[in-house]
Amino acid sequence: MNLRLHVFFGQLLWLFASLSGKSFQGVPGYGRNLIIKTLPAIEDYQSNVYEVFMEPYLYDSFRPVFPGGERTQKQIDLAGAPRSLPGLQAVVNLQPDAGSGVTGELVFTQIVPNGPVTIEGNVTGLTPGLHGVHVHQSGAIKDNCKDIGPHFIAYYGRHGGPRDHIRHVGDLGNIKAEEGTVNIKIVDHLVSLSGPRSIVGRSLAITQAEDDYGRAGTEDSALTGSSGPAIACGIIGYLN
Template sequence: MSSNIFLKLFIAGLLTICSANARTFEGIPGFGRNLIVRSLPPIPDFQSNLYEVYMEPLLFVGNENMPRSLGDIPLDPTKPPLQAVVVLAGEGEGIQGELTLSQWTPGGPVLVQGNVSGLAPGPHGLHVARRGDLREGCKSTGKHFNPYLHRHGGPRDPIRHLGDLGNIKAGEDGVAKIKIVDPLISLSGPRSVAGRALSLSSSEDDLGRAGTEDSALDGSSGMSIACGIIGLIS
């Protein structure tokens, strides 16, 4: 119990120092960015409280094939990214798509891009599901991937399910062109989504804004209409 209190005091002190100086430690990129603390509750007879302190991510800007930098960290064009692929299949006929996930630095942002066709025009929620299990179709993939036991939110909310990727929008032709940069999911480490499932919902995700029980659970985005397992390819 005492060690838990000392850990909380240490984290609080560290946050105070960084916010007061409005900078990060010398030699670490990210001048002026905030520190964020996520906690994982204890599991009786298995593990104590877990705390993860990380810096507010920087998002990269680059071309379709290879970003030149990840925030203020230059990327080596000779080093290929860690990549995964998702082949989406619809619960009914007609919906299909293929998405790639690319990550150039361990723990850094993940670029999700690709196309999905056969959709009803309009927005649809996109989520990482907890299980890569398709034995009963999309139903068996489970709820949103949520290792930190948070409420549902939007992709840029400080509190959200790890698997909350927001919405994609299909045009009148039923095709959605997807290009998302997410700062929290990863293809390796404790936030890895590899081996889990990507799920597409029938309706728009309200990002937890409606104030209802369903909104706090899944954004009232309806049933999953397409899904696929996130498989590493490199």
């Protein structure tokens, strides 16, 4: 009900501004649309979850910040925005745990608010085979990866694979190591760099073993995917 009232009064304010010809630039959200995203209900797990967010202003670096004219001219279309504006970015520098020798650097990019996050980078020092990748609740890595807490849960309480409907927000699947450096590219639609699903300030960890996506039917599988201890971890922070 509160959400409907906010939307109603927002539309009423816009209508009043249009009819009176007055500018409401001081009102938050002026010239932008509210977007409502729905996460569907899952029986016996959760009801519908709604997220309300606002499209950001995107300015061409070669134009004035506030060009003249109508308010529609104050927002640059996303398709015409310069490629030098990548949206939000974050980075994690992976440090080895207990002398594992595993290191790496990954960059997270989110072009559109609440849109998919692309994770790219490389990891070195992994033994051949599959290794789990997870975002953990805490960013307290200190001198090892033992204090980073459980997987970042947010909405869901059961572990799963990156394409499962029921999963932790931090469940990012497996990476496969052969020899040398592992180049990584993961695109995930559940993690975010802002809002309630933001992973910034939390930690990313690489595990010793393969993530079974909670398929084994054991308690450990339902919590961690039986992927073993973290062998490298780092705190996720905004990039510039």
